[in-house]
Amino acid sequence: VNPALADLNGLFAGRLLVDEADKAPFLVDWLKLKGDAIAVAMPETTEGVAAILRWAARTGTAIAPQGGNTGLAGGSVPQLARPTVLLSLKRLNRIRSVDAVNSTLVAEAGCLLADVQAAAAEAARLFPLSLAAEGSCTIGGNLACNAGGTAVLRYGTARELCLGLEVVTADGEIWNGLNALRKNNTGYSLRDLFIGSEGTLGVITAAVLKLFPKPRARATAMVGLDRVEQAALLLAALQSRSGGAITTFELMSARALALVLAHLRQTQSPVESACRWYLLIEVSDQQGEDAAAATLEEGLAAALESGQIKDAVIASSLSQAASFWRLRESMNEAQAATGKVVKHDVSLPISALDPFIAGVDAALSAQFPDARTIIYGHLGDGNLHLSALPPERDPHRLQPRDGALINRIVHDLVHEYGGAISAEHGIGTLRRDELPRYKSEIELKLMRRIKTALDPDWTLNPGVLLAPPDWPTDRSF
Ligand code: FAD
Ligand code: LAC
Ligand code: ZN
Numbered sequence: 001v002n003p004a005l006a007d008l009n010g011l012f013a014g015r016l017l018v019d020e021a022d023k024a025p026f027l028v029d030w031l032k033l034k035g036d037a038i039a040v041a042m043p044e045t046t047e048g049v050a051a052i053l054r055w056a057a058r059t060g061t062a063i064a065p066q067g068g069n070t071g072l073a074g075g076s077v078p079q080l081a082r083p084t085v086l087l088s089l090k091r092l093n094r095i096r097s098v099d100a101v102n103s104t105l106v107a108e109a110g111c112l113l114a115d116v117q118a119a120a121a122e123a124a125r126l127f128p129l130s131l132a133a134e135g136s137c138t139i140g141g142n143l144a145c146n147a148g149g150t151a152v153l154r155y156g157t158a159r160e161l162c163l164g165l166e167v168v169t170a171d172g173e174i175w176n177g178l179n180a181l182r183k184n185n186t187g188y189s190l191r192d193l194f195i196g197s198e199g200t201l202g203v204i205t206a207a208v209l210k211l212f213p214k215p216r217a218r219a220t221a222m223v224g225l226d227r228v229e230q231a232a233l234l235l236a237a238l239q240s241r242s243g244g245a246i247t248t249f250e251l252m253s254a255r256a257l258a259l260v261l262a263h264l265r266q267t268q269s270p271v272e273s274a275c276r277w278y279l280l281i282e283v284s285d286q287q288g289e290d291a292a293a294a295t296l297e298e299g300l301a302a303a304l305e306s307g308q309i310k311d312a313v314i315a316s317s318l319s320q321a322a323s324f325w326r327l328r329e330s331m332n333e334a335q336a337a338t339g340k341v342v343k344h345d346v347s348l349p350i351s352a353l354d355p356f357i358a359g360v361d362a363a364l365s366a367q368f369p370d371a372r373t374i375i376y377g378h379l380g381d382g383n384l385h386l387s388a389l390p391p392e393r394d395p396h397r398l399q400p401r402d403g404a405l406i407n408r409i410v411h412d413l414v415h416e417y418g419g420a421i422s423a424e425h426g427i428g429t430l431r432r433d434e435l436p437r438y439k440s441e442i443e444l445k446l447m448r449r450i451k452t453a454l455d456p457d458w459t460l461n462p463g464v465l466l467a468p469p470d471w472p473t474d475r476s477f
Pocket of ligand 1: 064065067070076130132133150200204464
């Protein structure tokens with residue numbers, strides 16, 4: 001046992017876990033990546049976080065912040081070359097205040113996203129960030145990754161939903177930036193620097209979040225069609241017709257839908273016609289139920305008539321809408337049940353989605369004829385999740401080197417079309433070594449300068465996002 005740990009134990013109010021069995025659940029992530037830590041610290045206050053960071057700076061220990069451990073980029077469990085304390089924010093989980101006049105709420109980092117949504121709803125407001133992991137991910141993790149989800153089209157990513165932050169710096173100082181200002185041009189936006197920095201620049205301990213009026217009505221539909229290009233045109237048409245009231249515009253390939261239906265043991269698809277692509281569309285507005293449904297009905301009827309889409313079903317009840325959502329939200333579980341999956345999270349201009357998909361399909365099926373590729377994602381944001389599933393009869397068939405080749409094929413094509421190799425999950429450790437291939441040297445140099453300015457000893461998540469200077473080059477995760 002590290003002797004400095006005894007000292008740490010006395011430093012903060014909260015828990016320190018050192019037994020292997022107690023630490024174990026924190027050290028494996030959703031993708032089954034394993035990590036290691038000399039201890040798991042669970043502070044209950046911001047001051048407790050600061051005490052841990054000061055101890056880490058003194059003892060040269062690395063710190064790996066963790067929220068709900070639902071991240072999909074390999075950044076939430078420490079896979080570090082130095083002794084590391086995993087800093088779980090889960091017990092720092094109070095809603096500090098709700099301000100109905102300013103339409104803001106202050107939540108501590110460890111609040112579950114679902115609890116933040118519930119606190120907003122209690123004040124008759126909406127906190128719109130929404131993703132399938134919302135019952136287990138934390139608002140601190142959402143901000144650290146600049147999470148997206150299924151309502152970005154209307155409300156923006158986590159970054160756009162945050163007005164202010166409280167952050168503990170690498171040397172253990174507390175920055176109280178919890179202002180609720182909609183406008184603030186008083187220098188560099190430190191808030192925006194910490195958001196999306198994946199725990200490499202500071203530990204987020206609380207945030208001021210923006211609330212919105214609750215929509216008075218929602219209308220939900222599933223649509224079948226054969227061309228992604230037509231889906232992009234449909235989005236533009238529905239946006240015009242509804243005055244920008246489309247909240248969700250999600251895409252699923254036929255294989256993705258079949259996979260999730262089989263996983264849920266559902267024999268019937270909600271959309272009767274066999275199509276190459278399916279969409280989950282939601283309109284939400286302030287006009288009332290009839291108006292939302294009418295917008296969707298009229299828009300889809302026009303699209304059916306012009307042959308833009310092949311089939312459409314509008315949910316006639318809340319439970320039917322929930323059953324459409326369940327298909328989309330079970331997509332990750334359905335994949336996890338197939339074995340080792342090579343996942344992607346790419347973003348492209350919406351106009352490039354169609355040619356990109358054709359190119360990637362051709363390239364992957366030439367190299368891996370028996371791998372099964374599924375595509376789904378947030379079409380309205382130009383964000384595709386593309387996963388290569390293992391061949392059905394041989395779930396261990398895809399080897400790590402196959403994964404690397406698949407990544408290379410997908411990401412090179414993304415780059416060619418002016419896209420990004422991560423849209424919403426982040427770089428983590430999984431994409432770290434690919435980043436230099438796609439970012440310009442000047443961007444990487446500036447990122448490294450920012451890292452060394454804020455965390456000169458590389459205490460915070462060393463090896464996440466950027467490799468430290470002394471990083472062992474022969475180590476591959
Ligand atoms: P963790 O996984 O614990 O951590 C993620 C990263 O943030 C790590 O690098 C960690 O060090 C850092 N971090 C965590 N907390 C803090 C903090 N307080 N301060 C500083 N750094 C911190 N993501 C989307 O964007 N859109 C989706 O639609 C989506 N759907 C998902 C569906 C499923 C079923 C699953 C399992 C994941 C999904 N994700 C999605 C990914 C994941 O849920 C998000 O990235 C989420 O924001 C991570 O939050 P977390 O609290 O679990 O963070
Ligand atoms: C989703 C996750 C993978 O969209 O981001 O389901
Ligand atoms: Zn997603």
